[in-house]
Amino acid sequence: xxxxxxxxxxxxxxxxxxxxxxxxxxxxxxxxxxxxxxxxxxxxxxxxxxxxxxxxxxxxxxxxxxxxxxxxxxxxxxxxxxxxxxxxxxxxxxxxxxxxxxxxxxxxxxxxxxx
Amino acid sequence: xxxxxxxxxxxxxxxxxxxxxxxxxxxxxxxxxxxxxxxxxxxxxxxxxxxxxxxxxxxxxxxxxxxxxxxxxxxxxxxxxxxxxxxxxxxxxxxxxxxxxxxxxxxxxxxxxxx
Numbered sequence: 001x002x003x004x005x006x007x008x009x010x011x012x013x014x015x016x017x018x019x020x021x022x023x024x025x026x027x028x029x030x031x032x033x034x035x036x037x038x039x040x041x042x043x044x045x046x047x048x049x050x051x052x053x054x055x056x057x058x059x060x061x062x063x064x065x066x067x068x069x070x071x072x073x074x075x076x077x078x079x080x081x082x083x084x085x086x087x088x089x090x091x092x093x094x095x096x097x098x099x100x101x102x103x104x105x106x107x108x109x110x111x112x113x114x115x
Numbered sequence: 116x117x118x119x120x121x122x123x124x125x126x127x128x129x130x131x132x133x134x135x136x137x138x139x140x141x142x143x144x145x146x147x148x149x150x151x152x153x154x155x156x157x158x159x160x161x162x163x164x165x166x167x168x169x170x171x172x173x174x175x176x177x178x179x180x181x182x183x184x185x186x187x188x189x190x191x192x193x194x195x196x197x198x199x200x201x202x203x204x205x206x207x208x209x210x211x212x213x214x215x216x217x218x219x220x221x222x223x224x225x226x227x228x229x230x
Contacts, residue, residue: 042220
């Protein structure tokens with residue numbers, strides 16, 4: 001049973017470009033969480049999604065960031081018009097259900113560098 | 116509001132010494148989960164332990180042990196006979212099934228084990 005997969009592992013973008021980060025949850029998991037880790041910081045919650053639904057996006061910046069988790073395929077975190085401050089590690093975690101005390105399994109992260 | 120505080124930003128010890136990493140949390144909920152994660156220099160998150168709020172038994176796993184004390188809202192982590200491979204950033208974290216299991220992370224403690 002493969003773990004949570006994220007790709008790409010490293011992503012370099014110039015200011016103003018778009019970044020797309022992908023997260024494939026563990027098999028059988030229909031809930032995905034995205035977290036951001038700024039340099040020298042802990043992880044911070046961004047968004048929680050269920051298949052085809054955004055449940056909680058209270059941690060997402062109001063502009064330029066969006067997330068989706070379609071019926072088929074991976075969850076996507078999209079950052080438009082990236083700025084240097086978006087440079088961070090982005091982790092996703094998956095769970096079979098949400099709000100039931102289930103463990104979240106983390107992917108290896110995508111390290112975004114904005115030049 | 117929920118909060119996790121790791122007061123020790125950085126610790127250095129000589130190999131084979133014991134070291135304790137402190138964690139203090141805040142929550143008004145009675146049901147919650149506490150975690151410790153390790154982040155080695157390679158950057159991935161390594162799950163170490165998950166403990167629910169109703170289980171105050173201390174846990175030991177090899178050289179690792181955890182002391183959960185609800186009375187002081189603390190969940191401290193001790194490494195016995197430290198090794199150079201234990202060098203990493205360690206995160207304490209808290210989640211609440213009533214809040215969709217979102218994980219709140221502390222800022223981490225960077226541990227250096229000196230040979």
